[in-house]
Amino acid sequence: MSTLEHSLRRRRASAGRLARLAQPVATVLAVVLLLGVPFWLVISTAGKSQAEAFNPDLSPPAEWQLFQNFAEVFDQGRMLLGLAGSLLVMVPAVIGVLILGSAAAWILGRRSGRGLAVLYALAISGIVLPPAVVTIVLLLRQLGLAGTAVGMIGVYMGMYLSTVIFFVTGFVRTIPPELEEAARVDGAGPVKVFIRIILPLLMPVLATATILICLYIWNDVFYALFVVGGRLDTLPLNLFQVASAGLYLQNWHLIFAYIILMSLPLLLVFVFAQRKIISGITSGAVK
Template identity: 40%
Template sequence: MTRRTRLFSTLRYLALALFAIPWVGVPVWMVIVNSMKLPGEAAALDLTLPQQWNATENYTAVFVQGNYLQALGNSLLVSLPTILAVALIGAAASWAFGRSRSKGMQIAFYVISLSMLMPPTLIPTIYLLRELQLDGTTLGYILVLIGTRMGIVVFLTTGFVRSMPEDLEAAAAIDGASRLQVFFQIILPLLSPVLFVGSVILIITVWGDFFFAQFLIPGSGRATLPLSLYSFANSSAQSLRWNLVFAHVLMTGLPLVLAFVFAQKRVIGGLTEGALKG
C-alpha cells in the first residue's frame, strides 16, 4: 500500500466519522447521559453530564416498574419464531421463484416484493384473525409479522437463487435425492449468507414493531418492549419522566446492539458474498 493510498484511506474514514458524529454519536450520547440524571435535570434534554448521578435508581425503575424482563421475554417469544419462519419459508419461495419461468410466478414474486412498500391493512387483518379465533393472541401477531415481512427475504434471496447453477440440483436428483433433501442439504446451506443478512434486517423491523403490536396484542401480559416503553412513558399522571424514558430506550435497543456486535463479521461476509454472486 502506497503512502498516497494510506492517506486517501485515512481521509475517507475521517470523513465517515465526521458524518456519523452528528447523526449517530450525538443522539446516542444524549440517551446515555440523560438516562443517568434526575427527572428535573433530564427534562432539559441537553448533552451535559449529570450534576447528580441517578443511574442505579433509573435502571432499577425500568426493571421493576417497567416490567423489562417480562417484555424482553415477550419480544424474544415473538421475534425468534418469526425470523426462523420467514427465513425458512422465504428461502423455499425464493427457490421456486428463481427456478420458475412461469409468468404467473413472476407476477407473484413482484407482488410479494412490493409488499415491503405497501401500507399495512389493519382492519382486514383484525377481521381475519377474529374469524380464525386468533385475535389478541401472540400466535396471531406472529402470523401477521410473518406475512408482512416475507417480502424482505424473498426480494433478497430470489436474485441469489437465479445466479446459482442448477447442476448441483440436477446431480443430487440423479443420485436419488428428493426435492426436500435438495432444499435442505444444498439450497439452504448455499443461501445461508444472504439469509443471515436478511435475518438481521428482520430482527430490526420485528423487534421495533409498534403499529401491529398496539392493536393485535392488547394487555400488559403480552406486551413487547416497544409497547412496554410506550406504557411506561405514559404511566406518570404529571409529566413525562425523561430520565426513565431514556433508560428504557437504551435497554430496549441494547439486545439489538449486542446481536449486531456478535454478528458483524457474518453480516459483512454475507453482503460481500451476495455482491460477488450477483
C-alpha cells in the same frame, strides 16, 4: 519558468493531498454529528436525576446515576414480561418466515417465465406496499386470533416474507444447478434437496435477513399496539404503555434508561454480525 512550474505542481499536489484527507475527515465528523449526538443525548439523559432530565439536553449529569436508573426500570418497568413477550413473538415469526421465504425464493430463482416473473413481482411487493392495519385487525377477529401471540406471529410473517424472498432469490441464482442435479441422481426428492443442499448454502444471506427482521420485530410498536395491545407484553409496547402511565410520566431519565436496556441485546448482535449483514446483501445483489 521551470521553477514556477515546479512550484505550481507542488502546490497542486499539496492541494490534492489535503482534499483526499479532508473527505474522510468530513465523513467522520458527519457520522459523529448524526449518530454521536443522539446517542450522547440518550446516555446523558438516562444518567440524570428526574429533576435534571425534566428538559432533556446535551449537558452531562451533575452526578451519574445510570445504573441506579437501570435497576429501577428493571424492577418496576415489567421488563422481564416484555422480554418474554418479544421473544415469544419474534423467534417463531423469524424461523417461519425464513423457511417459507427461502423455499419460495428457491422455486422463483430456479424457474423462469412471464407467469413466474409476475409472481415474483407480487411476492416482493410487500416491501413497498404497507399492510392495511384495519383489514388485518378485522381478519384476525374473524379468525379468533386477535390479541394472541399466534395472530401477531402470522402478521409479522406476512409482513416480512417479501423481504426474505427479495434477498434470497438473487442468492439462489448464484448456486450451480449441477449440485441439485447430482442430488436428484442419488435419489433425493425436492424436500431433501432443499434441506441438504440449498439451505446450508443460503446461510450467509439468511443470517442477514434474520438480523434485519429481528430488528424490525424487536422495535415494532405500531402493529403490536393494534393486534395485541393490552393482552401481550412486548418490550416496545410495554415502554409505550408504561411511559403513558403515572410511573414514567415526565420521568425522562427512566424512559431513556428503558430505551437503552431494550436496545442493548440487538445492538450487540448487530455490532458483532455487521460483516454478515454486508456480505449477505452484496452476495445476493452483485452476483
